[in-house]
Amino acid sequence: METMIFLLFVAGMLVAGVKYRRMMLLVADLRADLATAKAMLAKATVEQPKPKPTHSSYPDVTPTYIDYTPLAGAGKALAKPPSDLRTTLQHLAKIVKGEKYCFPLGWASDGLYSGCFVGDVNHILISGMSNAGKDNAVTGMLLSLALNHSPKDLQIGLIDGKGLDWLGWSNKAHTWMLADEPEKIAAAMARLTEERRRRRGILAAAQCASWDEYQGGDLPLLVVFISELSLLEDATKARELGAWLNSELSAGRAFGIRYIIGTQNASNFDTRWRGQISLFMAGFQPSRSADEPNTGMGTSDLDAIGAIAPSKLIAPPEGAGVFTVVHAPKAATIRVPFLTSQHRKWLLDQLPDAPKKALHHPQSSAVSSRAGSTTQPALDPMLAALLNGEPLLAESSTASSTVLARDNGIKPVFSSTLPSSSTQPILSVSGIPPVALPAIEGIDPDEVQKIVEAAPNYSSRRALCQALFGLSGGAPYNKVKLVCDALGLLNGNQPLQQAA
Numbered sequence: 001m002e003t004m005i006f007l008l009f010v011a012g013m014l015v016a017g018v019k020y021r022r023m024m025l026l027v028a029d030l031r032a033d034l035a036t037a038k039a040m041l042a043k044a045t046v047e048q049p050k051p052k053p054t055h056s057s058y059p060d061v062t063p064t065y066i067d068y069t070p071l072a073g074a075g076k077a078l079a080k081p082p083s084d085l086r087t088t089l090q091h092l093a094k095i096v097k098g099e100k101y102c103f104p105l106g107w108a109s110d111g112l113y114s115g116c117f118v119g120d121v122n123h124i125l126i127s128g129m130s131n132a133g134k135d136n137a138v139t140g141m142l143l144s145l146a147l148n149h150s151p152k153d154l155q156i157g158l159i160d161g162k163g164l165d166w167l168g169w170s171n172k173a174h175t176w177m178l179a180d181e182p183e184k185i186a187a188a189m190a191r192l193t194e195e196r197r198r199r200r201g202i203l204a205a206a207q208c209a210s211w212d213e214y215q216g217g218d219l220p221l222l223v224v225f226i227s228e229l230s231l232l233e234d235a236t237k238a239r240e241l242g243a244w245l246n247s248e249l250s251a252g253r254a255f256g257i258r259y260i261i262g263t264q265n266a267s268n269f270d271t272r273w274r275g276q277i278s279l280f281m282a283g284f285q286p287s288r289s290a291d292e293p294n295t296g297m298g299t300s301d302l303d304a305i306g307a308i309a310p311s312k313l314i315a316p317p318e319g320a321g322v323f324t325v326v327h328a329p330k331a332a333t334i335r336v337p338f339l340t341s342q343h344r345k346w347l348l349d350q351l352p353d354a355p356k357k358a359l360h361h362p363q364s365s366a367v368s369s370r371a372g373s374t375t376q377p378a379l380d381p382m383l384a385a386l387l388n389g390e391p392l393l394a395e396s397s398t399a400s401s402t403v404l405a406r407d408n409g410i411k412p413v414f415s416s417t418l419p420s421s422s423t424q425p426i427l428s429v430s431g432i433p434p435v436a437l438p439a440i441e442g443i444d445p446d447e448v449q450k451i452v453e454a455a456p457n458y459s460s461r462r463a464l465c466q467a468l469f470g471l472s473g474g475a476p477y478n479k480v481k482l483v484c485d486a487l488g489l490l491n492g493n494q495p496l497q498q499a500a
């Protein structure tokens with residue numbers, strides 16, 4: 001009996017032991033599961049999408065480093081112009097000190113090219129086959145103008161009818177008019193004529209011969225962008241369009257109205273109004289016969305001044321954003337930075353919204369009423385600083401070029417002194433920015449600077465090499481070649497014998 005009881009006790013203990021062990025295993029499993037769950041939770045927390053940037057915390061700040069490498073086959077036009085419009089605006093501010101209504105055109109290896117609507121440029125024709133980058137280029141120009149001028153000083157008229165590209169401008173205080181459907185174009189043209197006449201009346205009453213003299217403060221510069229001229233032709237008739245353009249362009253200037261006319265090819269339009277264009281921005285054209293109508297100069301004349309004719313540019317998509325800019329007798333081939341839709345939206349967010357009332361009465365014709373009281377959003381601190389001409393990027397960026405500039409005592413571009421605005425040429429070019437020297441692997445930055453600075457004094461790379469290093473070949477020549485290639489300097493057109 002005792003044995004039975006003992007055996008039962010042992011069996012009970014064994015069962016209990018097994019249960020205990022099972023329980024322990026279960027607890028261990030639970031712990032492991034808990035640890036896994038915790039790890040997953042932590043990972044999920046880390047990988048949670050970041051909150052959307054607000055207009056005051058735009059994350060994508062382009063460093064000050066500018067890659068001055070030209071795009072092969074596009075003259076001096078840069079392969080990768082700086083994509084953040086703030087960088088371009090900062091350079092623009094240094095070029096145009098004190099001048100109003102200036103805008104960037106694009107970048108080349110000798111700097112940023114720009115123009116100004118008052119004094120320099122009258123009306124602009126921007127052309128190029130589909131996807132040449134016309135709308136993107138004009139967007140950058142208009143955003144630059146609007147960021148630098150209050151709605152009281154600048155109003156923008158947009159005639160598009162191609163799509164929804166300009167929708168974001170509809171509620172902005174700078175937007176005087178947005179005709180974004182083909183059906184609205186005829187009315188928009190009539191409204192522009194009416195506005196010109198209204199301005200004429202105001203100037204006549206004030207006894208001013210032109211808008212430039214007027215001090216009333218209620219006539220902002222009106223910049224009108226027509227995104228595709230052929231849409232206007234559809235809205236009227238070819239002859240009527242020619243006459244309308246001729247009178248609006250020729251008279252508009254005196255009344256503070258400037259036109260930017262976009263078209264894929266100006267060849268088939270009435271030629272009279274083209275005489276009113278002072279700046280041509282010409283993208284790729286498939287035919288040589290289109291060179292003259294789109295630049296105001298024939299192919300051989302363009303060749304003679306060293307400009308790349310539109311028919312010799314690279315076709316999009318590789319050549320998108322590359323334009324030959326002609327303000328006779330000057331010309332240059334530049335590349336416009338591409339603004340991503342996120343960046344455009346953020347820049348637009350920096351502009352003040354129109355007062356609500358104006359939105360309910362989009363046809364109200366008084367420009368000044370639209371340009372009145374507006375709610376100005378707090379500007380992004382960086383943008384505000386650069387518009388005030390402060391050297392923000394140079395101070396804040398950890399970009400290699402800034403570091404390089406400081407370490408080597410190279411004067412940053414932001415403090416460079418430029419000629420006064422009154423002496424600026426029409427196509428203004430900032431001086432070759434010392435801060436933007438390319439970082440070239442294996443070459444000391446001091447040597448890069450030495451080569452770049454000396455290059456303009458020599459007619460060939462070998463002559464330059466001989467002067468700097470006492471040799472015209474070998475490793476020194478390779479250095480000179482690498483630097484010159486990166487910046488498009490001394491392109492090797494000189495015969496070798498001249499070099500030594």
Ligand SMILES: Nc1ncnc2c1ncn2[C@@H]1O[C@H](COP(=O)(O)OP(=O)(O)OP(=O)(O)O)[C@@H](O)[C@H]1O
Nearest residue numbers: 129130131132133134135136137320321336337338
């Ligand atoms: N500066 C640029 N650099 C690189 N790519 C660009 C540039 N500009 C435009 N692109 C590319 O070309 C495309 C078309 O640009 P955009 O709409 O400005 O051309 P467009 O000449 O106005 O065309 P369309 O005449 O067909 O309306 C863009 O979506 C972009 O991919």
